[in-house]
Amino acid sequence: MSLDPIVGKAISALFSLIFLTGAWDKLRDRHVFAGVVQGYEVLPAAWAFAASLLIATVELFLGLFLLFPGAVPAAPWLGLGFLSMVTAVLVINLLRGRTDLDCGCGGASADQQISWGLVARNLGLGMLLGLAGAHSTLRDTGWADVLLTIFAAVTAFGLYAAANQLLSNYPRLRQLEFS
Amino acid sequence: MMETLTLAVVVLACLVLGLVAAVFALARQVGIIYERIAPVGALTMDSGPKVGEAAPTFELKGLDGDTIPIGHPAAKSTLLFFLSPTCPVCKKLLPILKATARSEQRWLRIVLASDGDVQAQEKFRLSAKLEVFPYVLSTALGMAFKVSRLPHAILIDEHGRVRSKGLVNSREQIESLFNAKELGVGTVQEYLGTSH
Incomplete structure (x- = not known):
């Protein structure tokens, strides 16, 4: 199946926004993020700070690769690999029964506790990345296509941010009900 | 006809962007309300021993x-x-x-x-x-x-x-x-x- 090139480009631009804002937040609050990485307890505690810097740097480069889709054709697949890795860590901790961990996602999804909702979100994101990496047809694109790409990416990012806000509101609402 | 369609798409795109912004703003405001009424900052909910009261020992x-x-x-x-x-x-x-x-x-x-x-x-x-x-x-x-x-x-x-x-x-x-x-x-x- 071949897709119109705009689909892949819009998805790449969306993930570029997601990864760049995420990396920015992680690098800005790197000590807090190191604490988050330590909290997940999948690495020796001594590695937490180095690992957190590595994660943020990888995210930064993924964001840049996706911003210029021609430069690194495999960028969506690299993004999918990264997403799978963090989702695996998420699932490990959910299976341990720990939901009180800070997600540490950063960017549009800052200040969230981990939940199965996040796993579902990441599965959806993964499918989108798969679409972006899928083979697309070639056609001449003009300024209208550029506008459409930007529009689609910005709108989707807005929806993504709103969905994340709602995900992070939910545990607070629950907390009020029980207090 | 084409002109109308083009115009319709542009107008709809603007409306969608506006709606997305509004949805995000609403969700954010709900989040802020939760933050305000839950204890954030050195703010407190009116629960537990009150200020001025003897602490439980x-x-x-x-x-x-x-x-x-x-x-x-x-x-x-x-x-x-x-x-x-x-x-x-x-x-x-x-x-x-x-x-x-x-x-x-x-x-x-x-x-x-x-x-x-x-x-x-x-x-x-x-x-x-x-x-x-x-x-x-x-x-x-x-x-x-x-x-x-x-x-x-x-x-x-x-x-x-x-x-x-x-x-x-x-x-x-x-x-x-x-x-x-x-x-x-x-x-x-x-x-x-x-x-x-």
């Missing part, structure tokens, strides 16, 4: 095995700091807490409080170099002070009365607890209430 066993009295009249005031090994913001505040312990040692004793697995807590205490602080594990203590979110701090004066309390996320908010004691105001709400 406890005699707890510290991680070192010694008995740590809480809420009794004592020579120094007590800052009860609720934390957990899984709370990143708590870790950010630990260096600030250590500095505070040194600079305020004339009148202040800092006690760390948590609950849960003893081994995990001891590991955390060693790795974060918290041996200078008395460290107690007690679910009853957190329940008595109605601690719902971390890091939470409660300042108990030398007479065993609660002087200020709240969720703390920064150095300023820890200091605001001390200011509250000096000013004789318990919470930010109370301060705002009297100044209006």
Whole structure:
């Protein structure tokens, strides 16, 4: 199946926004993020700070690769690999029964506790990345296509941010009900 | 016809963007309301022992095995700091807490409080170099002070009365607890209430 090139480009631009804002937040609050990485307890505690810097740097480069889709054709697949890795860590901790961990996602999804909702979100994101990496047809694109790409990416990012806000509101609402 | 369609797409695109912005703003505002009504900053919910009231008294066993009295009249005031090994913001505040312990040692004793697995807590205490602080594990203590979110701090004066309390996320908010004691105001709400 071949897709119109705009689909892949819009998805790449969306993930570029997601990864760049995420990396920015992680690098800005790197000590807090190191604490988050330590909290997940999948690495020796001594590695937490180095690992957190590595994660943020990888995210930064993924964001840049996706911003210029021609430069690194495999960028969506690299993004999918990264997403799978963090989702695996998420699932490990959910299976341990720990939901009180800070997600540490950063960017549009800052200040969230981990939940199965996040796993579902990441599965959806993964499918989108798969679409972006899928083979697309070639056609001449003009300024209208550029506008459409930007529009689609910005709108989707807005929806993504709103969905994340709602995900992070939910545990607070629950907390009020029980207090 | 083409012109109408083009125009329709452009108009619809603008409307969709506007709607997305509105949806996000609404979700964000709901989030802000939750933050405001839940204890954030040195703000407090009206639960647990009130400021000015006597604190519930406890005699707890510290991680070192010694008995740590809480809420009794004592020579120094007590800052009860609720934390957990899984709370990143708590870790950010630990260096600030250590500095505070040194600079305020004339009148202040800092006690760390948590609950849960003893081994995990001891590991955390060693790795974060918290041996200078008395460290107690007690679910009853957190329940008595109605601690719902971390890091939470409660300042108990030398007479065993609660002087200020709240969720703390920064150095300023820890200091605001001390200011509250000096000013004789318990919470930010109370301060705002009297100044209006």
